[in-house]
Every structure is written in C-alpha cells, then in structure tokens.
Amino acid sequence: xxxxxxxxxxxxxxxxxxxxxxxxxxxxxxxxxxxxxxxxxxxxxxxxxxxxxxxxxxxxxxxxxxxxxxxxxxxxxxxxxxxxxxxxxxxxxxxxxxxxxxxxxxxxxxxxxxxxxxxxxxxxxxxxxxxxxxxxxx
Numbered sequence: 001x002x003x004x005x006x007x008x009x010x011x012x013x014x015x016x017x018x019x020x021x022x023x024x025x026x027x028x029x030x031x032x033x034x035x036x037x038x039x040x041x042x043x044x045x046x047x048x049x050x051x052x053x054x055x056x057x058x059x060x061x062x063x064x065x066x067x068x069x070x071x072x073x074x075x076x077x078x079x080x081x082x083x084x085x086x087x088x089x090x091x092x093x094x095x096x097x098x099x100x101x102x103x104x105x106x107x108x109x110x111x112x113x114x115x116x117x118x119x120x121x122x123x124x125x126x127x128x129x130x131x132x133x134x135x136x137x138x
Contacts, residue, residue: 002087002119002129009115009132010089016131017117019058032060032126059128062120067130074135075106076118078128083121088113088135109135 008015019033037056039046050056057064065077076084084098086107098105107116117132 002117005117005132006087006089009117012114014115014132014134016054017058017129019060034059036063054131057128057130059126061124061126062122062128064120064128064130067118069133069135071109073106073108074116074118074133075104076120076130077104078120079103081120081122083119085119085121086116087119087132088116111136 005015005017019035021031021033035051035056035058037047037050039050039055062081063079065079066075067077068075074086078084080101080103082099082102084102084105086093086096086105088110090110090112093107093110095107102120107118109116113135115132115134117130119127119129121127
C-alpha cells in the first residue's frame, strides 16, 4: 500500500503509516504485522503518547535501529536486510535503492524532495517502513 503514501505525499498530505493484519482466510497470513513503539517507559500512557507523536514504525519482522536526519541526508541503520528503498516525490535518483545485505543506507535529500519515507525488505519478503517525513521545509 506504499503507493498511497506517495500519492498523499505528492499532494502535500503526510500520513503516518500503520501495520495491521486484515485477515479473511487465516491460512498463515494473520498475526504478522505490528508497530514497534519507542516509549519512555512501559506504561499505557507512555506508549499511547509515543503513538500519538508518531514515535514508532510499522513492521512485519525487520527491525529499524535508528533513523537520523540532517539538513541534506537521511540515514537508516538496521540488522541486515535484503533491500532498503528511499521513496520521495523525486522519482529518478541513483541513490534510492540499496540491495544485498544492507545494514546501513544513506539518501541525499534532493532540492525537489517534499518528503521521504523508507521501506526495508528482508530475505523472506517481510517489510518494515517509516512514515513519510517532510523535508526542504515543505
């Protein structure tokens, strides 16, 4: 469903990503999606506050250790995954896709970028992703 986040991002609407299972057949596809919340403490209040603030990432298994931003680049660190893809409204970029046992990747923010979001894919095809983040003050 990532294409929807790109459609919305191109229109200037940045929507936080979530992960949920929409199971109908219960043939092995259920209970695979979750959100990983970065909360100050293990309480309902702290967890709900972090979700409200967008301090989480959705996943089907891959873990994100850190995502850092500065004025001209975004860097992600994670345990080894098959692929890391940086998505934005600037479509044709050479530094968008990283493959082959990726543990760290960096994307240089383009002058034309309005937002950037990241997807990770492991060897089993499971994904983790970040919500789109506004860049270049847009």
